[in-house]
Amino acid sequence: MLRIFLALFVSASLSACMFTPREGPLSTEIEKQSTQNDYLVVDVDSTIVDGLSRFNPVGLHTQFTTTSQRLPVSTVGTGDVLSVTVFEADQGGLFSGAGGNKAEFPHVVVDNKGEISLPYSGTIKVKGKTPLQIQNLVVESLEGKAIQPQAMVNVVRNENNVVTMSGDVTKPGLYPLSNKGIRLLDVVAQAGGTKFPARETYIILMRGSRQGVQLLETVMDQPDENIYVSRGDRIYLSHDPQRYTVLGAVQKPSVYTFNSSTVSVLEAIAAAGGLNDNRADATGVFVFRYEEPKVLDTMNIHYTRQVRGKVPTIYRINMKHAQSYFYAQSFHLQDKDSVFVSNARSVEIGKLLQLMNMATSSVRNIAVTGKNLEIYD
Known part of the structure; x- marks a missing residue:
């Protein structure tokens, strides 16, 4: 009986050697x-390393290639407030008075139809137009009515030409765009910057149906990624180490x-x-x-x-x-x-030999115990 037990023990020990624990595959x-x-x-060789280094993920510059390096055009939208000044070339015209040959309209609001209304000009569609284009429309509306009219249009308050900043920034909110154009990092700076290190923060730009993602540190390091923002852009900063x-x-x-x-x-x-x-x-x-x-x-x-x-x-x-x-x-x-x-x-072989040594040691111990039992019998 003792010999059978020893044989079974040795067999089980050797079988266990085939399943030594380890952290992963060889x-x-x-x-x-x-x-x-x-x-x-x-x-991995030099070809693989070179191939990987040449590959650049699609960044903001590539995603918005048609507008990334071009100054955005500032246009007028619903809710904007305009200042319109009309000039005439001589006395006796429509706008002659004590103040000279001009008329000033300092607070002209663009209505929900995208239109403004001026005396003698009637209703003018201005939504989506630049200030210069609106000036030309005002002059055209006064042709034959005023004496060689000229016009000057400025945006007093821009309610439409804004971008939205949200996420992990200090001051999320709406930020107006200047006529000279503004870049991505400028808007982030206006919003007080990110709450976390730039290398742990992603900047997500959504423009219409398009979306681009880039690490903020990359935008700071690579000037091409610091693109111009456009009206209606939604910018989200996400902390994701x-x-x-x-x-x-x-x-x-x-x-x-x-x-x-x-x-x-x-x-x-x-x-x-x-x-x-x-x-x-x-x-x-x-x-x-x-x-x-x-x-x-x-x-x-x-x-x-x-x-x-x-x-x-x-x-x-x-x-x-x-x-x-x-x-x-x-x-x-x-x-x-x-x-x-x-x-x-060799580590796995060492484990195997260690287990075999443990198994043979156990067999010897059991054999000695068996002999002792036989002596006592």
């Missing part, structure tokens, strides 16, 4: 499982926040305390990412599977090669990326 397992087309494994995860055979696995606008794989590993010398497989440093298909297309990488429009992609860096440190330094992480360092196969 490097070979990641590559083997990719053949099932669940994800794509890409070995960028994060990445480092797991596996590193000293301090954890979730980390970007401490600058860019973080490389090398910097991420250093932030996690570096590779664990006793466990890490230097050939198996991986970056897990849902990649944009157009990024892979530009590098001529074939893929078959997509999840919510993106491709599950694992970038592999072999840190045993010296040049790979340059690749890791140039490979910039994105928000929600995961860096995983796999265990070396």
